[in-house]
Amino acid sequence: MILIMQVTFYLVFGIMWHFHLCFSAVFYVERMRQHCWRCSNVTFHCSEHSMCLLWVQTIREQLALLTNRPKNLLVYINPYGGKQRGKQIYDHKVAPIFSRASVSTDVIVTERANHARDHLKTEADLKKYDGVVCVGGDGMFSEMMHGLVSRTQREAGVDENSMEETLMPCGLRIGIIPAGSTDCICYATVGSNDPVTSALHIVVGDSQPMDVCSVHNEDSFLRYSVSLLGYGFYGDVLTDSERKRWMGPARYDISGVKTFLSHRYYEGTVSFLPAEGDSGTPRDKMQCRSGCSICLQTSSDQLVSKNEDSCGDTWTVIRGKFLAINAASMSCACPRSPKGLSPSAHLADGTTDLILVRKCSRLNFLCHLLRHTNKEDQFDHSFVEVYRVKQFRFTPRYQECDSEVDLRESGATGKRFLSQICREHRACGCMPSQSNWNCDGEILPHTAIQVLVHSQLIKLFARGIEEQPVFEDPYAQCAI
Numbered sequence: 001m002i003l004i005m006q007v008t009f010y011l012v013f014g015i016m017w018h019f020h021l022c023f024s025a026v027f028y029v030e031r032m033r034q035h036c037w038r039c040s041n042v043t044f045h046c047s048e049h050s051m052c053l054l055w056v057q058t059i060r061e062q063l064a065l066l067t068n069r070p071k072n073l074l075v076y077i078n079p080y081g082g083k084q085r086g087k088q089i090y091d092h093k094v095a096p097i098f099s100r101a102s103v104s105t106d107v108i109v110t111e112r113a114n115h116a117r118d119h120l121k122t123e124a125d126l127k128k129y130d131g132v133v134c135v136g137g138d139g140m141f142s143e144m145m146h147g148l149v150s151r152t153q154r155e156a157g158v159d160e161n162s163m164e165e166t167l168m169p170c171g172l173r174i175g176i177i178p179a180g181s182t183d184c185i186c187y188a189t190v191g192s193n194d195p196v197t198s199a200l201h202i203v204v205g206d207s208q209p210m211d212v213c214s215v216h217n218e219d220s221f222l223r224y225s226v227s228l229l230g231y232g233f234y235g236d237v238l239t240d241s242e243r244k245r246w247m248g249p250a251r252y253d254i255s256g257v258k259t260f261l262s263h264r265y266y267e268g269t270v271s272f273l274p275a276e277g278d279s280g281t282p283r284d285k286m287q288c289r290s291g292c293s294i295c296l297q298t299s300s301d302q303l304v305s306k307n308e309d310s311c312g313d314t315w316t317v318i319r320g321k322f323l324a325i326n327a328a329s330m331s332c333a334c335p336r337s338p339k340g341l342s343p344s345a346h347l348a349d350g351t352t353d354l355i356l357v358r359k360c361s362r363l364n365f366l367c368h369l370l371r372h373t374n375k376e377d378q379f380d381h382s383f384v385e386v387y388r389v390k391q392f393r394f395t396p397r398y399q400e401c402d403s404e405v406d407l408r409e410s411g412a413t414g415k416r417f418l419s420q421i422c423r424e425h426r427a428c429g430c431m432p433s434q435s436n437w438n439c440d441g442e443i444l445p446h447t448a449i450q451v452l453v454h455s456q457l458i459k460l461f462a463r464g465i466e467e468q469p470v471f472e473d474p475y476a477q478c479a480i
């Protein structure tokens, strides 16, 4: 029994005991299939009160030594995310686990969009908490992350509008209880979109650092992104789906088909700074897993050279007609695409994978999309390029010619000439059209953007996807 306890102790999270009946139940995590965790318990009976008491005390003392576990959490619930079951999921599946693990909580059910962001940014007394938790989808996570990151920068005196400044990492960890439509951030960091599994990762105090991209337009900060920044296909899907929010998660399927059939392409220029060093490549099949060596290497490199100067680096410039431009800072795995948009992207390596899908036939594009759902390589097409980058920019075509004219003939004549061309082109229907950027499920107000990856800016209550099977706890199974 001592052996069993040693093997599984770090996954023990609670104890309940009954003095008169002389038994104590120890609660622990059991690993199930497909990265799901379940709460199990083993009951110890004892004929002597004093012995039972000793067990309980010893286990409590051992639990108290695990200092990375949260004791106080601030929870935000979006009652309208996904299938609108956030409140129910929290009350029935998550709250009982928190109470079993003696985690105390302050719970806020949001009353409007950006409620959680604004509360975190200005009002919340963060000193009281060891972490913040959101119950909702990727949009809800993004709200909370914005609140927390912006507050951290304000308190540290860092100007978010400046791309030159090094952002301050956030001290509080973020937990995600999936109750949204895509839940890609949860799925890609835990391996499932199961609320109980996420609650258990929170109570055992897991910690997973994560990259955050900042998105700017000229000198103004727009938003942060941790998962997908998508222009063209994913921008259009999101723009169309926002009008169908009442449909719930199915809106993405309907808008996906509609956008696919419209087959629009967009012209513009993408420039980027490639990642250097041992960062691997998007096609190397080295998937980011729990304890990933590439991400660990990134953390130790950061200790050595904080914010190296990128002035000497050379930008790669690519001009063209694109069906989609996607930057995946993590795999973006989700139930719809279990390996994700960039299966080998890393959670915490300080890079993002830039995927360029050039104009091609509908059939070819369909083949590329379908490969997101099966084992085939979605990058193995002549019209798809993928680069691992630490910074990139995009300029849509008409803004390019606007600025080119400005540069060449910075006078009123040039501008008049340009607007005449634009009018003529609009009339004949060949005016270069623009899409929107989908930034973690939010539409950006600008199309010309500059993106910079901030390595390991935040931490989640997660441990990355575990290799399967790690060890199935055969001893724990025997103990039941």
Ligand SMILES: CCCCCCCCCCCCC/C=C/[C@@H](O)[C@H](COP(=O)(O)O)NC(C)=O
Residues within 6 Å of the ligand: 137, 138, 139, 140, 180, 181, 182, 183, 184, 227, 228, 234, 238, 252, 256, 332, 334, 336, 337, 340, 341, 369, 370, 372, 373, 438, 439, 440, 441, 442
């Ligand atoms: C014809 C078959 C097409 C299959 C294509 C499958 C590719 C799916 C890849 C999805 C990548 C999702 C990245 C996550 C984005 C979320 O931030 C965002 C917002 O999610 P939320 O509504 O907040 O849960 N969702 C979408 C669809 O834009």
Ligand SMILES: Nc1ncnc2c1ncn2[C@@H]1O[C@H](COP(=O)(O)OP(=O)(O)O)[C@@H](O)[C@H]1O
Residues within 6 Å of the ligand: 077, 078, 079, 080, 081, 082, 083, 109, 110, 111, 112, 113, 114, 115, 135, 136, 137, 138, 139, 140, 141, 143, 179, 180, 181, 182, 183, 249, 441
């Ligand atoms: N109480 C609320 N009322 C309306 N919208 C809200 C509320 N709380 C959060 N939101 C917004 O709802 C949007 C979608 O939330 P999310 O939880 O990501 O669900 P989904 O995955 O279905 O999009 C987010 O952008 C968030 O800002």
Ligand SMILES: [Ca+2]
Residues within 6 Å of the ligand: 211, 328, 329, 330, 345, 346, 347, 348, 349, 350, 351, 352
């Ligand atoms: Ca990354």
